[in-house]
Amino acid sequence: MVQQQNKFGHWLKTSITARMLIVGALVLVLLIPLTYVNVLISERSHRQRDVITEINTKWGSEVLLYGPILKLPYTTYTETQVYIEKSKSYKTEREAVQNYVYIFPEELNVTSNVKSKTQHLGNFETAVFTSDLKLNGSFALPDLEKKGITSASIDWEKATFILKTTNLKGIKTEMEIAVGENSLPFETKFSNHQNRAYRMDELETSFMDSEVLKEPFNFNMNMTYDGSEKLQIVPVGKTTTLSMTSNWADPGFIGGYAPNDETKSITPEGFSADWKVLSINRPFSQTYTNNIPNLDEYAFGTKFVVLVDDYQKSERSAKYGFLVIGLTFLVFFLIQTLSKISIHPFQYLMIGLALIMFYTLLVSISEHSSFLKAYLIAGVSVVTLITLYSKSILKSFRFTAFIGLSLTVLYSFVYVIIQLENYALLVGSVGLFLILASVMYVSRKIDWNNH
Template sequence: MEKLEKQNTNKFGQWIKTSITARMIIVGFLIIVLLIPLSYINSLITERSIRQKDVVTEINNKWGNHVMVYGPILKLPYKTYLETKTYNETTKTYLTETKTQIKYAYIFPENLTSIVDANSKTLKRGNFESAVFTTNMNFSGQFINPNLEKKGIKNEDVVWDRAKIIIKTTNLKGIKNEMLIKVNNKSYPFETTFNENTNNYLNYLDELESDFLDELDFTNLKKAEFNFSMIFNGSEDIQIIPIGKTTTLQMTSNWADPSFIGNFLPNDETKEITKNGFKADWKIIHINRAFSQQYIDRIPNLNEFAFGTKFMVMVDEYQKSERSAKYGFLVIGLTFLVFFLIQTMSKINIHSFQYLMIGLALIMFYTLLVSISEHSNFLKAYLVASISVIILITLYAKSILKTFKFPLFIGISLTSLYTFIYVIIQLENYALLVGSIGIFLILAIVMFVSRKIDWNNG
């Protein structure tokens, strides 16, 4: 009985050594096993990416967050009258009492011109950095004498000497200059007003309100010229809301990779983007946006109509590392396939433990890539990590295969594979196309090389 079991064991061991099917099963099992540490690598990249975002958010909160400007808006108080009737039991008559209430009309400017210059730089904390900027925003334009009779407001009910200018904006902490607005050559300072809903900047903005425009009489003027400037320390993006009947924006910056965002794009004829920065111009007329120039009792939320420029890095090192790790299964599978074909065609025995060591070396590439890229740029990190892994596996293959031509072929194959993956990572619009063509060519090569293998033997 023991002799029979021993013979069966020997047969099974011999089948493992000589059978192509058995080797395929073992290699496939090892690939599945190696997906476990590969998943931990993906988790590590995600963790470091989240840590980077937390640090960037902390830097931005201290330096200054995104910048959006909604204004200036003319705030005009007007009188409304409420009549109440009270029945008098003694006289058997109704007494009429009229109460005066103050409400507000909000008037947008006829023209609004903004000239924005943003000087960007990077701030570092440890291994992480954030792109921030200091921007000088100069606004000018004019209000015209508003006709509120269409809104049912008589001109004599408007309290002209209590008019104010309102500017709604984000990032009050980032403002670095005294806020003054000059209207018809007279300056008016601003003060902030409390808004309990400012935690959600997507829907609410902080509010700055000027002193009373007590010397400004719209009844005697056809138009009121204004200008003011705002200097911000900010990050992420700069946007304005086109509340002028005609709104123009000219933005310049030393930021080389702008992303134009929002409801309107700059004019292609005047847009310039170089390695030293960009220049862009917008012009929006009232027919381009679906809101009016006058509002009663409220300032509408028009954030959806904002436009401007985003100053964030489009693809950072962690995003590239994450995209690279997504090809980990392909790298391990193709490398194992090369060793499997060499083993099958040359009859050289490669132990499953040796396959495992090769797989772990391939996974170490991603650990090296992430750790080095935190201290250098992605290209240098990719070169160091890939060259280190290629040399390690090539030398290890030399000790296994006892020849020079097969390890050389493996080194060339790994170099081509890592180069192919780097090219795909750099591409955005054509990544799927190039990746599909590359995998098709790899499949064709494998089919060509393996055509003479006798798959029936084992």
Template structure:
């Protein structure tokens, strides 16, 4: 009968899990709405030198009257895209939380300062003659995933001259990134004889992650933030020697060489989609309140089973009769812990919610068991056992890397204690 009641109580536990998932989905909807208004992921792809050049095609036309062919040459304008020799990024990120009702989202404001240089441009290896390049129509391209989140005007300084950027809605784009393009520059004076230095800055409101595509022949990025739980992502990880992660934030440095990636420095006709080569940082919330509640609810079967087992052993050892209805009431009280936990955690932090829900349920079951068992020592033992069990589950929930190990050892010890206590029970005459 006790085993059957445990199975019956799995029904309200499943409804509680559904409630937690529903609230978690609601939280994600609110987070997405906040991020959409504040700013989404940040990905920067640039600067790229855009050079128009001429190509020619010849067509032969037969003249019926003269019975001869004549040639006609047509001129076409295509574009070459040249990546910088060096690209250096210094990224400072200030993270904070935005709240809406009971929900909150982690967002950030980032200042990204870029510098580097181009080497003199020669496209003869691509079959393009220098005289066919339209140098006075050159421009600089920057792509980004978060056009809406840009919070300052963007200007690039090439040598001693500054150029502004505008959105290029007519750009044929083979990726999901938006395009910013500078005004026309005189490329012949800037990119033909000596290396050309550049600097520019971008300020973003964003959320979730910051990424950079390493288009420099040598690309470096230094990132610093007050976020304590970074997750480094992409094809390239930061240098272990300089990486620092503390409770006050993190610092990380990357260096990517052209030999580390599978694309060249010059491209004709279109800019390739290189999103797969991006690297950077995801600003993670390691375990949010609903994840903790969901993980706690997964141990509901264990809590109910062990509590029923304690009552069953007390009943067997003391010969005190406990009615199945009383078992059911105790089980329902245990399931109420999770609804209390979810509802209170929406208005407070998880630790306070866990303490309030745990103490409420433990006190309720302790007093209820006193009326059943007609003594004080068994209810106190039950209260202490439940306290230890909830404390053990809380520790497991907080752990990330060692949760499975600690949980397995804890369950093994619980099983050993139960076997030790029940070793002398005569089950044939019980």
């Protein structure tokens, strides 16, 4: 029994296969704390989203706007046959029903000047903005007879304008629309949140001058909004144009309509973009009776957010944790095999834990500084720690320098990958191919039959 134990112990110390099994088992064991690191990053990321929601709630949420829309009341009648028991006959009762027809503008032009900035709460930040919006355009009454609405049935004296919008809290100016020589103020009527992705509120004016409706007329209105993350409009005009300028350098153009490439400009100082949407480009009409359908999905505009925040970068970096640990252990394993230097499993474990500490340092420091500074501090700290530790293990300046150089190249490689978007897969694949080729070249002289 003792002899078998001695043989097994000798096999563990001298066999390449045994060392490979031990190193592989240690890599799998280190996946446990690495998983907790990913959970930590996820928790901090969720905390950031909660803080962003809190900031946006106080400042002003996303802005979605569509209108103005002309609202005309008209009356229809329903007839009901009522049986009269006393006379044994039927009587026709006529009941008036109030209906509405909603008419979209012929032309809608929106100009938006957006001043963006980052808002902080503790260690977290989000993008907020103040937008000066100018709307102008024209209305022309369609042939309502085709919809079965006669001129006599319309109550011309009670025509109003409505405007649908989110984020009432963010409005910083009085809301009114100028038609001819008259200015009609808007008042909040009701909120309709059913089957909507946004909290949509409806504003309505007082009654307008019916004389204006006798021929096509123009309108204009100005407003200032405090909002966050998104600014969008719905193209309710038969021809809708949107011109937007901002000091935000990383816009995300969202919705089903793209800005004009010929006029779009994005620089480090900001961006400008123009949209033009025709009625033929959208799947809804210019006139509706009784109710306006939910048109939120046809909105378009700009998203003012950080495209890749620090937690996303940390999460992407941690996804390469298994690769970093595996390649680092592989380097030590090859040095151990080629030089016959003995490295204890406990020493492998200490090196692995040091590699995992990189990610906790990265997350905690990036909350108080930029991601680049955090990556440099965490990387230099871990590389220095492992290099000094390996000096006591390997007893060789050449091997120690190689360890330090290898870790520096590895962390630099990971940083380049997580900064890239379109070429991350390509660069990562090429890099892994070169690493595999290097390992194959170095390991070609190892006698793998020694087991």
